[in-house]
Amino acid sequence: MLFLVILSSLFVVVRTVQNHQTGFTTIFTTNRLPWNGSVLDYRMMPYVGNGHVATVVFSDFIYMNGLYNGDNGTSHRARIPSTLNWQFLFHPSTSSFSLNVSSGTFTEILENDEVRIEQRIFASQEYTELLISHVVITRLALNGRKIVLPTRINEQVTSDDIDFVVAARNEQYVLLSGKTRQVENNQFQLEQLPVFVYYTPLPVNGFELDPQETSRTYLFVTSIDSEQERAKRRFEYASNERHSDQIWSSHVSLWNDVWSNGRVEIVGDDELQRQINSAFYYILSSLPPLSTRSEHKQFYGLSPGSLSRGGLVGEDYAGHSFWDTETWIYPSILLFYPNLAKEMLSYRIALRDSAADNARLFGYEGWRYPWESARTGVDVTPDGYLDIATYQQHITGDISFAARQYIAATGDRKWLMSEYGGDLVYETARFWASRVVYSNEKKKYEILTVLPPDEDARPFKNNSVFTNAVASYSIQLAHRVSCITKKVVPQHWLDIAFNLYFPFDNATQTHLEYDGFDLKNTIIKQADAVLLGFPLMWPMNKEVRRNDLLFYEPLTRASGPAMTWSMHTIGFLELNDLDKAQQFFRRAYETYVQPPYNIWTEIPESLGAVNFITGAGGFLQAVIFGYxxxxxxxxxxxxxxxxxxxxxxxxxxxxxxxxxxxxxxxxxxxxxxxxxxxxxxxxxxxxxxxxxxxxxxxxxxxxxxxxxxxxxxxxxxxxxxxx
Incomplete structure (x- = not known):
């Protein structure tokens, strides 16, 4: 479908977002895309998304919130063939490729002496089912001849994850109708998940300008949803030329509202401002919009690699949700966008039946959340990592701590009383009360056979100091809100909360990561015991806080994930050691953020997961809670x-x-x-x-x-x- 518009009226709205921040700090541009040999390196490409759909620009796949394929050990984001990955068969004299984080838009501009091609791609904030591409062809040489620009069409109508059929094809649209091939878990997912894709076909003869035309705009609409009627309505609305300007202007205006609603401004350091802007963008574009005309849909969690990645087991964590969501990404969102923080918690609440079943499966009470979660809330940790799934139980305490922060920030009693928030708090506390054992020798309660955040401690240890802290906080929180929830916390639970054993080395005045930890010779993967100081703010004096930081810094392997150094930044700022703090702050992002689009990598050398928004979340915490x-x-x-x-x-x-x-x-x-x-x-x-x-x-x-x-x-x- 195509129609004529005036270029200036179509794109003028983008200027409104520049009132907040300069283009240099919000627009990421290169004249050459990142290539790995002769292949475009999608790992270094940015994405557009709106919490319902997302895609890495020019990649082969689109992903939809909550759409997973595979069973317990193989579940991963289901790959929807991309409708936006064509290439122009055109040799430009100049080119530019820009991501504008203030408007959530990617722009490609190709130009020679005769013609300019400008393509803009965005995931609509107004209607989240929509991915939109505008292509504007502009004549530069008035030679009076017809211009034809052919394209390489990469149309795919099949998927390894989805049984698609071409249900309709005509000049206006193609409809793909399908279901995922495999359910995640027969108990909590009774059938394969449906998905419907309406999209505008590419012009068979290429993009054209007639001799009398100076400009022509092509509109390409993709509408994706689990309900066919809704996908069709959105496609028909967006494909109507009368609505095109409205959809674009509303999208930019809604992104403008996001930045007006909450943002961090740095005066005097534009490069740091760019880091902050891109970090927020990559997180926010995987979350639901603050305001949208689409019906509310259940949010299915944040993966370390964002909504735009994870289409294979072993790739970018397959789109699963971990503790990364609540511990690393959530805190920076909470204070600016508490409604989005509530959406993140709603994912855990929605899967409460699975959490209760998981606790019973292991012989405990309450809700025990899985280490890796996807559609149903059963543990989807891949084979080969089942010890992690079994023992890394601190995630239940991490989720409870996130609930604690939400309550602290909002005072939301309605959430506690009538939106299952009170149940989340109480049932996670009940799990910990059933999980402990009493040591007659120590005269303390213990939590045995667990894996701490430091995964190098595999297969398991006793009394992870971090795990014991979040367990104690979990029970304390249930007590603190009991007069609101009317869920009485037994005195025995409180005895547990205040009498858990914390491994501690008296000689060095340092917390031990777990029982028997060697402070001289053990190498750890990432921040663990130092998290007691922040984000947990566990009571301790400055000497112990400093010792924790100084002892664990040299023990942390250089290839550890990005967010570790953000926590060291916060710690040394607390101790007023500005040089150390600055050293770790720069380390927290400079070696993990890759040009030209500020893509976050999990580790410096071999990249690991990308785009690693866990690292982005830790970095933002260093700015907000550190500086x-x-x-x-x-x-x-x-x-x-x-x-x-x-x-x-x-x-x-x-x-x-x-x-x-x-x-x-x-x-x-x-x-x-x-x-x-x-x-x-x-x-x-x-x-x-x-x-x-x-x-x-x-x-x-x-x-x-x-x-x-x-x-x-x-x-x-x-x-x-x-x-």
């Missing part, structure tokens, strides 16, 4: 003195922090920090107060607070959770 000094607990939001500025930055600004219905802007410079309250939820019954020099003042709308950076500022709800 920003923000700390969130069940009782308060605190800005720890003194906040610091990273790299060469002159100012650090957090726009749109959300706390108990208030919207705050936090600005930090070399001498002061300022908090501007630009929104208060009038329906929030828990009024806020801020504490300064041991005095309390009400927090009101449009108030501006300014203090020296060595000042501690605390914001608290007047009413909160149970004692």
């Amino acid at each position: 920003g000094g923000i700390r969130l607990t069940l009782d308060q939001l605190e800005v720890m003195p003194p906040p610091r500025l990273p790299n060469q930055a002159e100012k650090l600004i957090f726009h749109g922090l959300k706390y108990h219905g208030s919207i705050l802007d936090l600005t930090i410079d070399n001498q002061n920090y300022h908090i501007d309250v630009r929104g208060m939820d009038n329906n929030n019954s828990m009024s806020l107060v801020y504490e300064y020099e041991q005095e309390h003042f009400p927090l009101t709308n449009n108030i501006r607070l300014s203090y020296p950076i060595n000042t501690r500022l605390v914001i608290r709800p007047l009413m909160h959770f149970c004692a």
Whole structure:
């Protein structure tokens, strides 16, 4: 399908997003795509997505939220053949390929003396079923002849994962109808998953300009959904030329709203700003839109490689969800976009029956979440890693800790009482209460035969210090919200929570990763015991905090994943060791982010998973909680003195922090920090107060607070959770 439009009216809206940040910090451009020999290196290519569909630009596959194929050990994202991966058979004199993260758009421009080709690709925020491509052909030489631009068509109508049939084909559209080939688990998935793909066919004779034409725009629409009628409606709407401008302008406007709703601004360091912008983009484009006209769909989790990858077992973690979601990616989303954080938790709640079944399977109570989760919530860890699936149980505590952070940030009692949030909190605590054993020798409770976050400790250890901490917090949280949920926590559970055994070396005053850990000779994969200091904020003095950081730093292998060094950054900032913090901060992203599109890799040498948004999440935490000094607990939001500025930055600004219905802007410079309250939820019954020099003042709308950076500022709800 094609129609004529005025080019300036089609693309003018993109300028609106530049009000927030300069094009240099939001647009990633190259004149040559990343090639590996004669093959395009898709690992280094960016993606467009909207939480329902996503695709790596010019790749062979599109992926849909929740669409998996394979059984328990082979489940992976089901590959939908790409409808957007054609190539122009054209030899340009100049070319550019740009990702604009402020509008979620990829643009290809090819040009010679006679003609210019401009293609824009985006995953619609307005209607999430849609992937759209506009191709504008513009005549540059007025030679009065017909121009024909042939293409290499890579159309595929088959998939190794989906039994597709071509249900319809005409000049307007092709319809692929199919179901996945294999169910993930017969107990929780009764039949194969349906998917319907409507898409605009490419012009058989190529792209054309008649002799009298100076410009022509082609529109290519792809609509994908599990319901055929909905996929068809979206396709018909988007294919109507009257709606094209509206879909594009709405898409850009909605992305503009995302950045207006919450973002991090660095003044004085454009390169760091680019890192921050791209890190947020790659996470947000795998999450549902803040606002959309599409019907709400169940969100099926964040994979370390994003929604755009994972079509093979062993590739980018097959699209599975791990602890990465709650521990590494979630915290930076929570404070700016609490509704999206709630969507992330909804995935775990939706699969609660599987979690309960998993606990019973191992002889325990409550909900025990799997190490790797896909469509049904059963454990889909591939064969060869079953020891990890069996013993890496801290993920249940990680999910509970994420619930703790959500409650702390929002005070959302409705979520606790009527949206299964209270059940999530209680049942994960019940699991831990059933999981412990009492040691007569230690006079403490223990959690035996587990694998800590450090997977180099395989096959299993006793008393992972991190696991015991999240287990204790899980039970404590159930107690703290019990007056709201009316789910009474037995005293025995509280005895467990406050009497768990924590391995500790008295001689060095250092936490041990697990029982029997050798502080001198053991090499570890990634941050583990240092996570006690942050994000867990487990009570300890500064000496122990420093010792944990100093002892575990040299033990961590250089090939460890990116997010480890973000946690060391935060730790050394707490200790006011700015040189160490800066060293680890730069290490946290400089060797893991690959040009030209700031693609995150899991490890520096052999890349590992890409695009590794786990690393992006850890990096953003170093900015927000490290240099920003923000700390969130069940009782308060605190800005720890003194906040610091990273790299060469002159100012650090957090726009749109959300706390108990208030919207705050936090600005930090070399001498002061300022908090501007630009929104208060009038329906929030828990009024806020801020504490300064041991005095309390009400927090009101449009108030501006300014203090020296060595000042501690605390914001608290007047009413909160149970004692």
